Amino acid sequence: METALMVDVRRFTHADLPAIRQALIDVHADAYTDAMDHEFNQRFPWFVDHWGGNPEFDCVIAFDGDSPVGFAYGAPASAHREWWREHMEAPPRSRTFAYSELAVRTGYRKTGLAQHLTRELLDARAEDLAVLLVDTEHPRVQALYESWGFSKVGERQPFPDSPLFAVMLAELPLL
Template sequence: MKADVVTLSTYKSAHLPEIRPTLLDVYAEVWAKEIETEPFFSIARFDDRLSGHASGGDWTCVVGELGGETVGYAYGRLDSVSEWRKVLDPVELSVHNYGSDGTFGLCEIMVRLPWRGTGVACGIHDELMQQRQEERASLLVDRERPKMRALYEKWGYCRVGEMQPFPDSPRYDALVLPLR
């Protein structure tokens, strides 16, 4: 990704009312197929999750734009200990304590179709991670999306177990990236 082509802007939870429509529009485009068939992926459910994620003061979002058009975004927040206690089949039991010593949870990363495979996702991700002080970052990837998991592993993430954050959500692989 060329830094002089894509503009990366950082937002905090106080900015959510301003950027919410953009985040919802990109979500609707990226998840269009699933929105039609799976209630968990509905726009209303995503909007609820977005509100929950941004409710803490540590929420950070990086939005990429090219010529005034949003190409993608990534956002996350500090993970809690209770979230890490939900890890199923952990690779090692110490993952249950990850929330106590600083783990940034990457909640969403989305890139619109025309910019996939161009390095934009990695650029947005890296910008977000460079701003974090936590020891590690985490994300969940749908077990039915092995290409996405392979991409995250290429970025340095390692599988630490599985999670199912909501009763009606898919079961996800939990991945972690050392930041320090």
């Protein structure tokens, strides 16, 4: 899907993290401005470093001119550490991409940018599946991912202070 915006989407890797780290933090702070009082969201820089520290980190960032306006990132799931499998009776044997984060600045919402970033990130992946977490308090976000081909397979609270998340899985490439 093409976004109505004229943005330039660029791909970045683990080696690029020092150059893009602050852009990710800034976009996240704007995208989640109403939720930044929650301590869990204040730890986002740690998550950037954790995911970006993975040698197979994959990230796309949308730029409007020189300004980053949205991003999506993740990394392949480690073999034998695909935690989502516990939510299925007969999980498929396949490689999984852990889609960790999607954020779009508030002024760029409802433009198709989130789906555009998702497709830019996932369409280039060689894995068979993508897994992500969605806060169960945000059913419209869950419905959006479902419209892109993801299905809820369970719920998970990965950290004691994190929200309860819907575990969502999709076959790649997305439809």
